[in-house]
Amino acid sequence: MPVTIDPRDYTRLALDPQEDGVWIVTLNRPEKRNALDLATVEELVTFFSTAPRAGVKAVVLAGAGQHFCAGLDLIEHHDADRSPADFMHVCLRWHEAFNKMEYGGVPVVAALQGAVVGGGLELASSAHVRVMDQTTYFALPEGQRGLFTGGGATIRVADLIGKARMIDMILMGRVYQGQEAVDLGLAQYIVEGSSMDKALELARRAAENLPLTNFAICSAISHVQNMSALDAAYAESVVAGIVNTQPDARARLAAFADKSAARVRPNE
Ligand code: 1HE
Numbered sequence: 554m555p556v557t558i559d560p561r562d563y564t565r566l567a568l569d570p571q572e573d574g575v576w577i578v579t580l581n582r583p584e585k586r587n588a589l590d591l592a593t594v595e596e597l598v599t600f601f602s603t604a605p606r607a608g609v610k611a612v613v614l615a616g617a618g619q620h621f622c623a624g625l626d627l628i629e630h631h632d633a634d635r636s637p638a639d640f641m642h643v644c645l646r647w648h649e650a651f652n653k654m655e656y657g658g659v660p661v662v663a664a665l666q667g668a669v670v671g672g673g674l675e676l677a678s679s680a681h682v683r684v685m686d687q688t689t690y691f692a693l694p695e696g697q698r699g700l701f702t703g704g705g706a707t708i709r710v711a712d713l714i715g716k717a718r719m720i721d722m723i724l725m726g727r728v729y730q731g732q733e734a735v736d737l738g739l740a741q742y743i744v745e746g747s748s749m750d751k752a753l754e755l756a757r758r759a760a761e762n763l764p765l766t767n768f769a770i771c772s773a774i775s776h777v778q779n780m781s782a783l784d785a786a787y788a789e790s791v792v793a794g795i796v797n798t799q800p801d802a803r804a805r806l807a808a809f810a811d812k813s814a815a816r817v818r819p820n821e
Contacts, residue, residue: 556603563599565593567581573757587620589672590626612662613756614654621689623670624672625700625704643703647704651679656775658769661681662684663684664747669689670693674691676704691729691734692728693719695723696725713738714737769793
């Protein structure tokens with residue numbers, strides 16, 4: 554059932570729909586370095602639960618100001634003086650938001666700058682593509698703050714850089730930046746200029762793919778990673794059965810057959 558998204562319903566996120574179906578979603582508390590309070594997480598849950606049914610073709614996820622995201626709102630956490638059960642439920646809402654991002658089927662490209670730390674890195678690692686600029690740096694300061702990750706870093710950051718590097722990162726407060734961060738897998742792109750410009754270019758390119766194809770890419774690959782090889786092969790076959798016979802793909806296949814479609818060539 555189609556649904557609509559009204560940017561005026563959001564206060565923590567600034568939503569900016571573009572004409573081509575790409576939505577720019579900006580964490581909008583620069584005065585707090587876009588720290589993730591409960592209200593922000595709830596808006597992420599709402600947006601990413603709705604986007605797949607609202608015709609959103611791709612998302613650029615950004616942070617207002619000099620920093621992408623400072624992670625958990627430590628002041629809110631301090632003032633709330635939460636019980637273990639309370640904080641478990643906080644974490645479950647984070648997981649709800651981040652799982653909707655990763656498994657929702659809509660491509661999410663993160664435009665990173667400045668601090669991408671703690672829960673900010675958990676958020677960024679839930680995007681499908683990360684673009685960093687020369688100011689971007691990654692860290693897990695939880696170890697030094699007397700905390701632990703609760704928003705999926707043990708799953709997604711370990712997946713990106715490996716268990717040993719993640720343990721070293723959080724144990725030592727190690728910071729990664731520059732080309733090294735790309736080489737390790739924390740981001741797929743690094744730019745000299747604005748990460749937003751590059752992220753928007755990439756989101757627009759992804760938005761040109763058929764929506765059902767993007768759905769498979771941005772949900773099936775993640776689901777399949779959670780399965781045994783036997784079940785993964787089965788699930789891949791079923792998804793390919795649906796995607797590779799979609800009527801909307803016929804024109805693209807016909808263009809290949811009549812030689813009007815672009816061929817795959819090496820980069821210049
Ligand atoms: C915050 C937060 C925050 C800034 N929660 N309010 N995350 C961290 O340990 C990162 C903590 N933050 C920092 O290290 C720095 O603030 C930054 C490197 C991100 C930015 O530095 P800077 O010099 O630009 O800003 P600032 O002066 O430190 O902070 C500006 C304001 O933002 C200030 O508020 P103000 O009202 O005094 O002006 C800060 O208090 C506020 N601010 N970061 C709340 N994180 C589900 S488990 C997840 C576990 C975690 O994420 S642990 C958190 C890790």
